[in-house]
Amino acid sequence: MDFGDLKARFFEALDRESGSISGAARVVGVNRATAFGWARKAGVRGRGKTGTSGHPGRAEYDRLRASGVRRRDAAAQVGVHERTARDWDRGIRKIGNARLHPDGRRIDYTAGMTSTVAVTSGPSLAAVEAELHARFLTVTERELIADMRREGQSLRAIGRTLGRPASTIKREIDTRAVDGVYQPHRAQRAWAKSRSRPKESKLAQDGPLREFVAGKLRERWSPEQICHALPIEFPDDESMRVSPETIYQAIYVQARGGLRREVAVALRTGRTRRKPHRSPPDQRTRRFVDEMVMISQRPAEVEDRAVPGHWEGDLIVGPRSESAIVTLVERTTRYVMLGHLPGGHTAEEVRDVLVPLIQTLPEHLRGSLTWDQGCEMAAHKQFTVATGVPVYFCDPHSPWQRGSNENTNGLLRQYFPKGTDLAVHSTADLEHVAQQLNGRPRKTLDWRTPAERLRDLLTTT
Structure with a gap:
């Protein structure tokens, strides 16, 4: 035989x-x-x-x-x-400092890598014996179904005995029976095998989808921006769809790869490993003595972002605080403006950069400026006199009160990494970076760009 x-x-x-x-x-x-x-x-x-x-x-x-x-x-x-x-x-096995999942994924916590190992074609022992939600049939119930079928009991009688609808019993027999014979243990194995459905990543295959994703990553788009751009670019092609998580897995997870490492470095963080989200450490705690108008006194219209023209500002600083860049973000449109500070960032130098930046704006977009309590804004009164823009200061240790600006500074670090000399960048370089940021679609803007929103404001007033 x-x-x-x-x-x-x-x-x-x-x-x-x-x-x-x-x-x-x-x-x-x-x-x-x-x-x-x-x-x-x-x-x-x-x-x-x-x-x-x-x-x-x-x-x-x-x-x-x-x-x-x-x-x-x-x-x-x-x-x-x-x-x-x-x-x-x-059904997860712990092997040293790694965990082996029933679907073959092996997560090595020492190396920080995920790989795939060969698994048997049948379901694992843990998967066969797993008792999940009560809506799933158990092996004992399947044995009872087989016994009662051999006795000639009806589907309704079996359902009453198990406390389940007769339609459930019919679907189980129709799906799991082989050549008209229902065998409970074979049915249990078939059910366990059908529960997990590992699939090859969409981005593991060459084609237009992977080319589009890789191209946008090189343009420094985020995975979420890419995901929402696909239905707009390819409205009738359902194959051109991918989730942000699939893109991240194609970059970070070895077993579900598909994007080259040189594409991975285009991510804004520059990391090659994922890490848990943590609140960023407070960085600016120093106060200055000059009288300040606190954020609690800021008009309510600024808080709800209903009226455009209100800005958040900060500095990103180079090594040893020898160079800096002024960053301004409009709260409603998320439009970004950058100012060049190659030689330092004293209060006078910051004032002299901020004043011409703000004066390039029309009057209706000069509402207010929100800043932290860094000493670079010691000349805030002179700035207000020159521009007519009031300055409001955040509470100590409260970076979330300038959330749009903090987020923008994180995006800018992709172009200006920490520890690099910011003085080497020219005003033209900063303008180019600002144009790139203002040309990216934003989720908070319903996937429109800051430049489009600002253009609408300028053309409708």
Whole structure:
């Protein structure tokens, strides 16, 4: 008899023998070791045996979870961390400082890399035995369905016994039966295998989608901007769609790659590894003595961004504070203006750059300026006299009160990395960077650009 046919007969016998591997091995006449090897690779174990792992409390944990105990409580009773319990529930194995997922993903926390390892074609043992939401049929229920079908019971009778609609029973039998025969353990394995659907990344294949994404990354667009630009550029081509997360995975995750490393460095952070979001550290805590008008006294119309012409400002500073760039952001349109400070950033130097910048604007776009309490704005009264623009100061340690400007400074660091000399950039260089930023679509602007919004303001007034 062909080896494949013998193996198929073994699994058929396994269903008839109520999941007994030894019994099925005797029926088909194969060695028990061979039979257990087949079962292990297929993600099947002998009936009545509890799951085991290296931890002595694993069997007790499985028993508690099967009885309905919450994960946190079961973990506490057996003395393991809740994350370990979560890994057990999900079929994740811990190998050294790495975790191996049932779908073959191996996350190495030491190297900070994710790769794919070969997995067996069948579902894992944990996937076969996983008890998920109550809406899913369990292996016990599938065994009962098979028994009652052999007894000639109707679909409605089976449904009443299980407390499920007859349509659920019909779909299960129609989907999982093979040649008109419903075998519960085969059905359980087929269900477990169908739950996970790993797919090859869209960006792992050459084509117009990957070319478009790579091209926009080189132009320093963010993955989210690229995602929302695709339906606009290709409204009738459903194949030209990709989520921001897919782009990030194609860059950061080795197993789902598809974008070259030189494209990855075009990301604004310049990182080659992902890291959790953390609040940025407060950087400006120094005050000056001159009288200030605080942000609490700023008109309400500025806060809700309903009226254009109100600006947020700050400096990005080079090494040893020897050079700087003035950054101004309009709160309504997110329009960016940059000022050149190659020789320093004293209060007088900052004033002399800010005044001509603001004076290039029409009167209706000179509403106010919000700044932090850095000493570079010590000449704020002189600035107000020269331009007619009042200056409001943020509270100490409160960068979120100038959120648009803080965000813009982060974008600018892609062009002017920290630790680099800002004096080498000319006024023309700054104008070019400002044009690039003002030409990017923004989510907060309903994917229009700051330049378009500012143009609308100038042409409608």
